[in-house]
Amino acid sequence: MWTLQLKSIILSCLVVLPSICHANDNSQADIIDKISSQKDYSDEQVYRIYSDNTTELLRDIILPIVKESQYDIWLRNSKYVDIQLHKEDMVKIVDFQQGILDYEVFVEDINEKIEQTMPSENENENNNDILGNLRLNDNDQIGFSTDDHISEILGDIFFNEYRNLNTIEIWLKLLQETFPDFVKLEEIGTTPQGHSLNVVHISAHNYIDNPDKKTIIITGGLHAREWISISTACYTMYELLLNYGKDKKATKYLDSLDFIFVPVFNPDGYDYSWTTDRLWRKNRQATSIESCPGLDIDRSFGFQWAKSHEFPCSESYNGEVPFEAQEAQYWDIYLREIKKDYKIFGYLDLHSYSEEILYPYGYSCDALPRDIENLLELAFGLAKAIRLTTKKNYDVIAACKDSGSDLTPGIGGGTALDYMYHNRARWALQLKLRDSGNHGFLLPSKYIKPVGRETYASLMYFCGFILNPEI
Ligand SMILES: [Zn+2]
CATH class of the missing domain: 3.40.630.10 (Zn peptidases)
Known part of the structure; x- marks a missing residue:
C-alpha cells in the first residue's frame, strides 16, 4: 500500500530529473512483490525481562531453553534485556522459572509495528498537488515555481515517511543538484551486493581548499533496522543546508566547519x-x-x-x-x-x-x-x-x-x-x-x-x- 506514495517520490524525480531516475530499475510491480515477501513475525514477540545480572539471565535462564539462533536481543543494559523470541519459547521460560520471572511484553504484535514504519497511502494525495507545481526549466534541470517547493519536495514530503535505499540515493542526487556549491557526493566503494557506499561532503566555499577547516562526521545506518538513524542523518544535513544564509548560527558553522x-x-x-x-x-x-x-x-x-x-x-x-x-x-x-x-x-x-x-x-x-x-x-x-x-x-x-x-x-x-x-x-x-x-x-x-x-x-x-x- 505504501507503493503509491513511493511512486510519487519517484514520479517527482521522473518529472524533474530524468537522467537520475533512469538509474532506478525497480518497477512498481517489483516493489509490490518485494514488500509482500517481508518476513512474517506473527509467532514471535519482544519481551522486556528485568534482571540485576543480564549475563546470568541469558546464560542460566534463556540459553538452556532457547538456542541462540532462535532469539534476537534488541537491547541489553544493566537492568533488563529486550529479547525477541517465539511465543512458545517464552511460555517454556516462564514455566522453567515457576512464575518468578520479572518481565513484560514489550512488543505484542511485531507485524503491526512493522507496518507502522512503512509509508502510508494517503500521503500520495498531498504529493500530487505539490508535484503539479513542479516544472522543468529550459535546460531540463530541476525547476521549481518558488523556493518553497524545493523545501516541500526535499524536506517536508521526504521526511513524512522513511525512504528506501533507491529513493534516498535519488534524494541525495537532488540535494547535490539543489545545493551545488555545498554538496559533493563521493562514492567510496561498492558493497558486496553492488550498491554504492555514498559519502556526502558538505563544505561552503570550495571543499577542495578546506582541509584546514575542522570537520564533523555523522554516520547513520550501520545497523540496517535502525531506520531512524538514517532519516535523522538526512534530516540534519538538509536542515544545515536549508538554514545557511537564514539562520546566524548555521551560517557561521557552515562557514567555519566542514561536514x-x-x-x-x-x-x-x-x-x-x-x-x-x-x-x-x-x-x-x-x-x-x-x-x-x-x-x-x-x-x-x-x-x-x-x-x-x-x-x-x-x-x-x-x-x-x-x-x-x-x-x-x-x-x-x-x-x-x-x-x-x-x-x-x-x-x-x-x-x-x-x-x-x-x-x-x-x-x-x-x-x-x-x-x-x-x-x-x-x-x-x-x-x-x-x-x-x-x-x-x-x-x-x-x-x-x-x-x-x-x-x-x-x-x-x-x-x-x-x-x-x-x-x-x-x-x-x-x-x-x-x-x-x-x-x-x-x-x-x-x-x-x-x-x-x-x-x-x-x-x-x-x-x-x-x-x-x-x-
Ligand atoms: Zn546500532
Missing part, C-alpha cells in the same frame, strides 16, 4: 530490511555458512577488535579478522587516504534505540577517554540541546556500560565509536535515538521530524563546542 555525512553506512542491509526482513541488522556479506550472510559492521573496526561470535548466523557475528566488513574497510581507506589531511574534530554515530548519549570507550570500562571533563560537558550539552528542543531526556553513559562490557569484560571489542575516537576524531559520541517507549527499532514515521529536530539541535551545540577557543 561529512554517511547517511546509509550499510546499504545492502538497509535494502534487505525494506525488501525482505524489516528486522535485519548486519550487512549482507558472505560468510563461511552460505545460508547465513552478514557481519556486524559496528564491531568490524580495527581498534581493540575482538571476535564477537564463533557462529556466523549470530546477529552479533563480526567476522574472523578486523575490517572484514567491506563497508568498514572502505571507510578506513577513505579516511586514511582521501581525507588524510582533514582535521576531524567531531564524530557522531547515530543508532537506535533508548535515548542515550554514549561516550568512549565501548570495549572496556578500564580504558578512560582523554579529557573526560570536556567530553562529558559535550555529551551533557547535547542532551540539554535535545531537552530544550523536544523535552526528551537523553541519558549520558559510558559506552562500555551500555554494551555490557563492564559486566562481562571483552564482550564485544571495539566499535566504530572507539575506532573513530582513537584514530581520528578529537571528540566522538554515539547517539542512540528514540524511543524509550515500546516501539524499539520500529519507531513510527511520525517521529522522523521530531527526532530530526532534536538531533539537529544537538549538532548545533556540537559545532559551537568545537569552535569554542577555550576548549
